[in-house]
Each structure stands twice: as structure tokens, then as C-alpha cells.
Amino acid sequence: MACSSSSSSSSSSSSFTLPDLPVDSPNQPDRFDFPQRPFGKTKVVHRSFQASWFKRFNWLHYNTADDLAYCFTCVQAVKTGKLKLSGHVKESAFIYGGFSNWKDGTRGFTNHENSGTHKSAVEVVIAIPQSTGDVGEMLFSSLMVERQMNRKCLLKIAENIKFLARQGIAFRGDGDEKDSNFMQLVYLRANDDSNFLHHLQRKSDRYTSPQIQNELLKLMAVNVLRDIAKFVQKYKYFSLMADEVTDISNKEQVLVCLRSVDDDLIPHENFIGIHSVDSIKSDILVAVLQDTLLRMNLPIQYCRGQCYDGAANMAGIKNGVAAQIAEEESRSIFIHCYGHALNLAAGDCIKNNRILCDALDVTFEMSKLIKCSPCRGAIYEKLKGEMAPDVPGFRTLCPTRWTVRASSLESVICNYTVLQALWEEARDVVSDCDTRARLIGVxxxxxxxxxxFGIVLGERILKHTDNLSKTLQNPLLSASEGxxxxxxxxxxxxxLRTIASFDLFWDHLLLLQTEKGVSDPCLPRKRRMPARYQAGSSSAGYHPESPKDSYRQQYFECLDMIVNCIQDRFNQPGYKVLKNLENVIIKTARGQDCKSELDFVVNFYKDDINSSLLRQQLDLLTTKFSTAEESPGLQCVVDYLKSLSLPQRDLISEVVILVKLILVIPATNAVSEPSASAVRRLKTYLRSTMTQTRLNNLLVLHVHKQRTDDLNLTACLSDFVSENEHRHALFGTF
Known part of the structure; x- marks a missing residue:
């Protein structure tokens, strides 16, 4: 049986007879048992009407008696006499004869919806007011409907742009524009909206080009930055944070962040932007920071802190960025980023201790031998599955990561026998002499x-420094708490620097040594004291009596060195101001004398606080904590202030200012590091030609996910439409 076509659904005698349709709404049965129709000549397939078509095409009317579909809107328009047909056979099928070609149902319905006849019917039945015959009003009403549809389509395009930017997904694909991620997402959403699909099929005014994307991205990013600027301006004081990073296209980039404290005494760190610079000289970096503050409308007079790494261009005493900013605002205290400082302290200890330095160098060589060779990696996985399936795998030692040293050494200890078997098996399959020598050496x-001894001791010491580093990266942590x-x-x-602690460590070490098959400890070869030290000295020099004594000496040296290195790196000039601020609060709460600290703070922050009012309010703080069972610390005072309502805080408003000055100074440049990682995620090898403006806008929207979610797209599109008259004529007013 031949398939039923859209034009042969009824006899020629009744082809121009209007069907009897309901007056109010089309018949759309969703639970009707639709009859099957055969289609095809050689291979017959039975198909039926689908109830899901009602959701996509709300104008469909289904005749249950004849198994035919009609366009309810077109039939109503013809009945009014305002819609005239001129021999359009395909469109007549939806009006007179009925449509029944279920094989091509979706395509047929879509073509009819996009046809001029259907659009005219919509204007007659829906768009044009029925109560007036004024042509001007009819045209104006039709224009309003068209503009409303255009605004909905533009809003969907903007939503797609926001989604891709928030998730950090590339807009382009690896093919032409039609295959890009952006266009495929647009077409995906158009499947549920026929009006949007019709908008995308235009030859012009689609508003999906890369230029439009860049313009909308800029408007969204600017709105996010305006929100951040208002937030920082509201709470007055802020701190500057900056870091440098090199992107995939080998451009030097400077990331700028701001830290501020709200009325609930909660610190907030916000990424502001990324700037490409030709050089990282201090003068150029200062100009970048000044330009950022100018764009954010933030006076440098309210800057109370700076946090950078310890490079000479940032922390130089004479011409560094911190020194130049301090010349403009002396109250902007510089804090060497605690994360960088701790990393440098651990590095100093490792470099100056032979046994730790050798242990980490060999571990790093293992990382290269395993991770740089798929063959050795496969051998390792096979051996691990056979010998230690329940043990965590080997973790690569990365010299630039702050918190992976201890975990990497621990993974070596856990996989010791597996790694030894790996080197032995790998030597049999390696033909390169250099690689073979490296395997033998490891x-x-x-x-x-x-x-x-070095990796076990290093793992014990570096666990403490890695744990401290993770804690210092909390954005809510202040420099004083750090x-x-x-x-x-x-x-x-x-x-840990006691004989008892070493004895426990030594017993644990010997137990592990027996399990791992390591050679026994031995005394180092005795060396004669150099002649320049022998003159006038009767001492024969120190020689340990046993291997345990020799390694105990190295154990104590490592602990002394790591403690001294940390203390040296954290003995910063800016901490003197912080210490005085903190002592004023703590000593006052404990009822102790703090006259010297108070005089220093009043003199240093003379324009920020009212000295006479502060002294009076400190007495109130003393009275509040006079009955405390334990000696209150800074956190106790902060918790007390948080418990007060805003009107109650007016009683000790100057104390609140002191606490804000303490909290606004950051401990670690914690926001710049994730932002730098986001740069590498966004500007990849395949996206290396991205312009600086687009990168900056994408980064702002990607880093500030919550603010991007809360973005008012209507306000952004209102600014977009107001750019020129053509857009206003096309979209109207949002």
C-alpha cells in the first residue's frame, strides 16, 4: 500500500472544504490510541501520529475520526476571511485536506510553521487586535510581537554565552563555525523552540558572531566587576594582592586581587583582572596596580595591606612594588605571602642539608623515569597490581608545588619493594646507555x-610544613592568625628534637629497613681535621661512636634547620604593626597594660581611628571580658563582635575598626594561585590566539561563578541594545 501524502488525505471534491474545528482550542488528545498507517513500497513500515508533537507545535489539531492533522490557527484565519490562499498545495493540506504523512511529520510541521501562510495566520488570529480596524495599531502590535520574539532569542544566546564562560568551555570547535561548541549548544536549545530555530535560519541579524560574543562577554564581565567594586567601596579598607604567571602563548601576565572585610567581620578575596605586560619591572607592575584601582574607583588612601611573593621586583626595599605603593600610602603594610615564604623556608632547609637534598633529588629522578616513559609506567602498574594492590600509587614529586613533597616521599616508602623490582625489570628492556645508567643509579x-633515612625523616618533617601550607591558603585566614x-x-x-623522640624514630626506621631490604647503617669514614683548624687546638675533633649517634646528629641538624629557616622567613617587618594591633586587642581583653602598643597604633593609624574614643571603648572591652574564665584571644574578641547587632557595635565602633584592620591584611595570596591555574585551563594550546580582552572577560566570569550565576542578563542586554539604533529597532527595550 502506498504511503499517505499530505496532499492526498482527502478527495478532490472535498479538498477546499474547511473542516469543522472547535472554536476555542485545538483537539490535542495525549492518551489516545493513534491508529497505524502503512508507509513504503518494498519494505512496509507502520507509523502513527505522535502525542509529543503537541508540545512542540501548539497549533496542531488532530481529527480522531479521520486520523488527520490540521493547523488550528490557519483554519481560524481562513474562516475570518482575512487570510487568502493562492494555490499553495502544501499549506492547503493543513487547512482543507488534512495532513497524514507521519513519516515526515516533524519536518512537515516545521516547514509549515516557518511558511509565510502560517505567519500571516498568526498575525491575523493572535497578533492583530480584533477590536480595532486601525491599520497603524495593527502594524504596531505586529512589531511589538516580533520584537518580543527577538528579545527572547537574544536572551537565549546570552544564556549560552554565560554558560560556556562560567564552565570555562571553549566557544570554538576544531571545525567551521557551525561545528563550534557555541553553535551546537545554540542549536540544541533551538530544538525545543521553533521561534528560536527560525531566528537561527536567518541570513542576517542572527547575533551569534564572535564579535557579538566578545561584546556580550565584556558587558557581563563589567557588570561582575562593578558589583565587586561596589562591595569593596562599601567596606572602605582593602588590601592589594598580585602575582605573575606566563600563559601558553609565552606572555607575561599579572593577576590582581583585592581583599576586604564586611560588616560581619568576614574577609572576602576577589579576583579583579589579568593584565599582559612586556616586562615585570617594578615600575610597570605599579602602573598596572594603579590603573586597576583607578578603573575600580578605589582610592589608594584606603589600601591597608599588600601581599606579594618575595621576588626582588615585588619586595625590594628601595624600588620594589611594595616600597613604591608604601610611598603613596604608608599604612599599606607589606606581607610576604606566607605560602611562598613557607615554600622557600622548606627549600632552604632541603638545599642546605645533604641527606635531605639527596633524598628529594633521587625521588624527583624517579618521577621522571616513571612518568616520562609509558613503558616503565606500564611495568610499574603491572608490578604494583601483583605485589601491592592495596597500597596507594606512586605520586610524582613536583618541585613547584607547595604541598606534595611529603605525600611523594610517603608514596616511595609504601611502594619501596615495587620500585626496586621496577628498576631491575626496566634495565632488561632499555637499550639506551644513559637511561640504563640512571636506572642503575636510582x-x-x-x-x-x-x-x-633521608626519605623517612623528610616525610616526617615535611608533613608538618605541608599541613601548615594548606592551612595558610585559606582565604579567611588573617596574617595575624597565620x-x-x-x-x-x-x-x-x-x-621532636629530643633523644626520646629520636629513639622512637630510630626503632621505627630499623623496622622499616628490615621490611624493605635496605642495607644496614654504617659509620662514615673518619676524616682528619683540616690543618687551618688544627693550629692552636688540642681537640682531635668529634667522631660518632656508632651509626645511631651519627644519624642522631643529622636528625637534630634537620630539625634545627627547618625551624630556623621558617622563623627567618616569617620574621617580616610588616608583622611589627600587626603584632601591636593584636596586642592592643588581646591585652585589653585580658586587663593588661598596653600603653606602648596603643600609642604606636594611634600614631600609625591616626587618620583611621579616633584616639580618645578608642581609649574609652577599650575600657568597655576590658569590662566585658573581666569575668572570663580563660584568657581571651583575638578570636574570642572577634566572635564577640560578630554576635553583636550592627547598632550594638556602635558602642565599640573604634574597636571594630581595629579588628577590621587586622583581618583585612591577608596571610597568603590564596586567590591568585587558583586564578593562575584558571588561566592555563582557559588559554590552552588550541586557544592560544585568544585576545587579551576576551581572556580577561572569560577569566572574570569563570572565577566568580556565584556572581556569574546571579548576573542580571536583562541589564546587560539593555546596555547591548542601546549601543546603536538598528539594535533598538530590532529588539526594542528590555
Whole structure:
């Protein structure tokens, strides 16, 4: 049986007879058992009307008696006499004869919806007011409907742009524009909206070009930055944070962030932007920071803190960025980023201690041998599955990461026998002499007690520094609280420097040595004292009596060195101001005399606080904590202030200002590091030609996900439409 076509659904005698349709709404049964029609000549397939078509095409009317579909809107328009047909056979099928070609139902319905006849019917039945015959009003009403549809389409385009920017997904694909991620997402959303699909099929005014994308991205990013600027301006004081990063196209980039404290005494760190610079000289970086503050409408007179790394261009005493900013605003205290400082302290300890330096160098060589060779990586996975399936895998030692040293050494200890078997098996399949020598060298070092002692001791010490580093990266942590954590960590490391602690460590080490098959410890070769030290000295020099004494000496040296390195790196000039601020609060709460600290603070922050009012309010703070069972610290005072309502805080408003000055100074440049990682995610090898403006806008929207979610797209599109008259004529007013 031949398939039923759209034009042969009824006899020629009744082809121009209007069907009897309901007056109010089309018949759309969703639970009707639609009859099957055969289609095809050689291979017959039975198909039926689909109830899902009602959702996509709300104008469909289904005749259950004849199994035919009609266009309810077109039939109503013809009945009014305002719609005249001129021999359009395909469109007549939806009006007179009925449509029944279910094989091509979706395509047929879509073509009819996009036809001029259907659009005219919509204007007659829906768009044009029925109560007036004024032509001007009819045309104006039709224009309003068209503009409303255009605005909805533009809003969907903007939503797609916002989604891709928020998720950090590339807009382009690896083919032409039609295959790009952006266009495919647009077409995906158009499947549920026939009006949007018709908009995309235009030859012009589609508003999907890369230029339009850039313009909308800029408007969205500017709105996010305006929101951040209003937030920082509201709470007055802020701190500057900056870091440098090189992107995939080998351009030097400077990331700028701001830290501020709200009325609830909660710190907020916000990424502001990324700037490409030709040089990282201090003068250029200062100009970038000044330009950023100018664009954000933030006076530098309210800058109370700076946090950068310890490079000479940033922390130089004479011409560094911190020094130049301090010349303009002396109250902008510079804090060497605690994360960088701790990383440098750990690096100093490792470099100046032979046994730790050798242990980490050999571990880094292992990382290269395993990770740079798929063959050795496969051998390692096979051996690990056979010998230690339940043990965590080997973790690469990355010299530039702050918190992976201890975990990498721990993974070596757990996989010791697996790694030894790996070097032995890998030597049999390697033909390159250089690689073979490296494998033999690593295997030899793993057999020595010195290396084993170094990784076990390094893992014990670096666990404390890695844990401290993770804590210092909390954006809510203030510089004063960070110093307390540093002191606590140093005290903990100092407690390990006892003979009893070493004895426990030594017993644990010997137990592991027996399990891993490492050689026994031995005394180092005795060396004669140099002649220049022998003159006038009767001492024969110190020689340990046993291997345990020799390694105990190195154990104590490592602990002394890591504690001294941390204390040296964290003994910063800016901490003097912080310490005085903190002592004013703590000593007052404890009822102790703080006259010297108070005089320093009043003199340093003379324009920020009312000295006479502050002294009066400090007495109130003393009275509040006079009955405390324990000595209150800074956090106790902060918690008390948070518990007060805003009107109640007016009683001790100057104390609140002091606490804000403490909290606004950051401990670690914690926001710049994730932002730098976001740069590498956005500007990849395939996106290396991205312009600086587009990168900056994408980065703002990607980093500030919550603010991007809360973005008012209507306001952005209102600014977009107001750019020229053509857009206003096309979209009207949002």
C-alpha cells in the first residue's frame, strides 16, 4: 500500500472544504490510541501520529475520526476571511485536506510553521487586535510581537554565552563555525523552540558572531566587576594582592586581587583582572596596580595591606612594588605571602642539608623515569597490581608545588619493594646507555641506608610544613592568625628534637629497613681535621661512636634547620604593626597594660581611628571580658563582635575598626594561585590566539561563578541594545 501524502488525505471534491474545528482550542488528545498507517513500497513500515508533537507545535489539531492533522490557527484565519490562499498545495493540506504523512511529520510541521501562510495566520488570529480596524495599531502590535520574539532569542544566546564562560568551555570547535561548541549548544536549545530555530535560519541579524560574543562577554564581565567594586567601596579598607604567571602563548601576565572585610567581620578575596605586560619591572607592575584601582574607583588612601611573593621586583626595599605603593600610602603594610615564604623556608632547609637534598633529588629522578616513559609506567602498574594492590600509587614529586613533597616521599616508602623490582625489570628492556645508567643509579641509592633515612625523616618533617601550607591558603585566614599557626608548627617541630623522640624514630626506621631490604647503617669514614683548624687546638675533633649517634646528629641538624629557616622567613617587618594591633586587642581583653602598643597604633593609624574614643571603648572591652574564665584571644574578641547587632557595635565602633584592620591584611595570596591555574585551563594550546580582552572577560566570569550565576542578563542586554539604533529597532527595550 502506498504511503499517505499530505496532499492526498482527502478527495478532490472535498479538498477546499474547511473542516469543522472547535472554536476555542485545538483537539490535542495525549492518551489516545493513534491508529497505524502503512508507509513504503518494498519494505512496509507502520507509523502513527505522535502525542509529543503537541508540545512542540501548539497549533496542531488532530481529527480522531479521520486520523488527520490540521493547523488550528490557519483554519481560524481562513474562516475570518482575512487570510487568502493562492494555490499553495502544501499549506492547503493543513487547512482543507488534512495532513497524514507521519513519516515526515516533524519536518512537515516545521516547514509549515516557518511558511509565510502560517505567519500571516498568526498575525491575523493572535497578533492583530480584533477590536480595532486601525491599520497603524495593527502594524504596531505586529512589531511589538516580533520584537518580543527577538528579545527572547537574544536572551537565549546570552544564556549560552554565560554558560560556556562560567564552565570555562571553549566557544570554538576544531571545525567551521557551525561545528563550534557555541553553535551546537545554540542549536540544541533551538530544538525545543521553533521561534528560536527560525531566528537561527536567518541570513542576517542572527547575533551569534564572535564579535557579538566578545561584546556580550565584556558587558557581563563589567557588570561582575562593578558589583565587586561596589562591595569593596562599601567596606572602605582593602588590601592589594598580585602575582605573575606566563600563559601558553609565552606572555607575561599579572593577576590582581583585592581583599576586604564586611560588616560581619568576614574577609572576602576577589579576583579583579589579568593584565599582559612586556616586562615585570617594578615600575610597570605599579602602573598596572594603579590603573586597576583607578578603573575600580578605589582610592589608594584606603589600601591597608599588600601581599606579594618575595621576588626582588615585588619586595625590594628601595624600588620594589611594595616600597613604591608604601610611598603613596604608608599604612599599606607589606606581607610576604606566607605560602611562598613557607615554600622557600622548606627549600632552604632541603638545599642546605645533604641527606635531605639527596633524598628529594633521587625521588624527583624517579618521577621522571616513571612518568616520562609509558613503558616503565606500564611495568610499574603491572608490578604494583601483583605485589601491592592495596597500597596507594606512586605520586610524582613536583618541585613547584607547595604541598606534595611529603605525600611523594610517603608514596616511595609504601611502594619501596615495587620500585626496586621496577628498576631491575626496566634495565632488561632499555637499550639506551644513559637511561640504563640512571636506572642503575636510582636502584643503588634505594639500596643505601642514607637515602632511606633521608626519605623517612623528610616525610616526617615535611608533613608538618605541608599541613601548615594548606592551612595558610585559606582565604579567611588573617596574617595575624597565620603567624600563630607558624609559631605552633615550629614549637611542634622543636618538640621532636629530643633523644626520646629520636629513639622512637630510630626503632621505627630499623623496622622499616628490615621490611624493605635496605642495607644496614654504617659509620662514615673518619676524616682528619683540616690543618687551618688544627693550629692552636688540642681537640682531635668529634667522631660518632656508632651509626645511631651519627644519624642522631643529622636528625637534630634537620630539625634545627627547618625551624630556623621558617622563623627567618616569617620574621617580616610588616608583622611589627600587626603584632601591636593584636596586642592592643588581646591585652585589653585580658586587663593588661598596653600603653606602648596603643600609642604606636594611634600614631600609625591616626587618620583611621579616633584616639580618645578608642581609649574609652577599650575600657568597655576590658569590662566585658573581666569575668572570663580563660584568657581571651583575638578570636574570642572577634566572635564577640560578630554576635553583636550592627547598632550594638556602635558602642565599640573604634574597636571594630581595629579588628577590621587586622583581618583585612591577608596571610597568603590564596586567590591568585587558583586564578593562575584558571588561566592555563582557559588559554590552552588550541586557544592560544585568544585576545587579551576576551581572556580577561572569560577569566572574570569563570572565577566568580556565584556572581556569574546571579548576573542580571536583562541589564546587560539593555546596555547591548542601546549601543546603536538598528539594535533598538530590532529588539526594542528590555
Amino acid at each position: 636502584d643503588s641509592m634505594m639500596s643505601s641506608f642514607d637515602y632511606f 603567624q600563630e599557626l607558624v609559631v605552633l608548627t615550629c614549637d611542634t617541630l622543636a618538640l
